[in-house]
Amino acid sequence: MNAPRNGSDRLLRIDEVKLRVGLGKTMIYRLVGQARFPPPYKLSPFASRWSEREIVEWIAPVKDGFEGKKRRW
Numbered sequence: 001m002n003a004p005r006n007g008s009d010r011l012l013r014i015d016e017v018k019l020r021v022g023l024g025k026t027m028i029y030r031l032v033g034q035a036r037f038p039p040p041y042k043l044s045p046f047a048s049r050w051s052e053r054e055i056v057e058w059i060a061p062v063k064d065g066f067e068g069k070k071r072r073w
Contacts, residue, residue: 011041011049020055 014025021028031037038058040048 010052011043012052012055013049014040017050017055021059 028037032039038054040050042048
């Protein structure tokens with residue numbers, strides 16, 4: 001679950017995206033619809049994949065809380 005190496009970019013299935021971001025499929029698609037989450041790439045009518053690089057970039061600013069709240073230690 002590390003960031004892509006050497007500029008490579010894997011395409012992730014929804015199950016791996018769910019594990020990485022800690023959200024369910026419905027919430028992910030809701031956020032995509034609100035333009036608050038990277039949209040998937042449609043490989044076929046039945047296959048969608050997400051860019052690992054885009055998911056890692058999305059996670060970085062929300063680490064402190066989904067609504068931007070700072071974590072307290």
